[in-house]
Amino acid sequence: MNYSHTTLTGDEGPQQQVTMFLTRHTKTTANAIDLIQGWSDFPLTQEGIEIARQFGRGLQGTRFAAAYCGTLTRHYETARIALDNSGNDNVEIRFEPGLREYNFGSFEGRDVSTTHQAVAEWLGYSTVEEARAARGPKFDLDVQDALYALDAENMLHTDLVPQDRAESADMVKQRMWQAMTNIGDLVSREGGGNVLVISSGTAIRQFLWTIDSEVDLTYLGNTAVTKVDYDKGTFSIEQPVGSMAYYERGAQ
Incomplete structure (x- = not known):
């Protein structure tokens, strides 16, 4: 995998609205045996691979203009499996280190x-x-x-x-905000559209809480999606938060 930061092109053309499908990664061995995983790289379980496939099938009919993920294996493999099973296999995945889970x-x-x-x-x-x-x-x-x-x-x-050593919440808030802003700015200048963004549960909730301190911070399941709109520097959260609808649709 070729790891690289998201960078802005410098193109100051018109910005278009972006809808980010902010998604928690699929199930890993650490999830299965209840271990803390932040920057540690645990593999997907066989169940996790199937969850990602089902999630991808549920996304069929949704066209993604771009895809981003954190730099860990669980992020990349969730994104790749989902794209390949949703008819978006031609979409290149860009790595964004700021999307990683907390460092514990x-x-x-x-x-x-x-x-x-x-x-x-x-x-x-x-x-x-x-x-x-x-x-x-x-x-x-x-x-x-x-x-x-x-x-x-x-x-x-x-x-x-x-x-x-462990990061503070403020450290994660700042890097998640910067990462999501960079993604929003870059994709909007490329024409906007839907973006698949794979991150981790607590980092996602920290970002959502930064947008809206009244947001429902209920536990996010593996492949739970929260749609976040980005328009000219402003984020807004679509309801519901942490939806499993795409995963559930993939079973049909």
């Missing part, structure tokens, strides 16, 4: 339940259930700043340098 630093590859319990206690709660009840769906975004602080304190006693 020392917590990469750790058990999700154990890690979330540590976060709940750091936030002042006895259990994860208590934390979720109090903070609602935003708990999943609060996790990142907690891990950022815990990793800075070197809770796990690793020898990672600061640059390799």
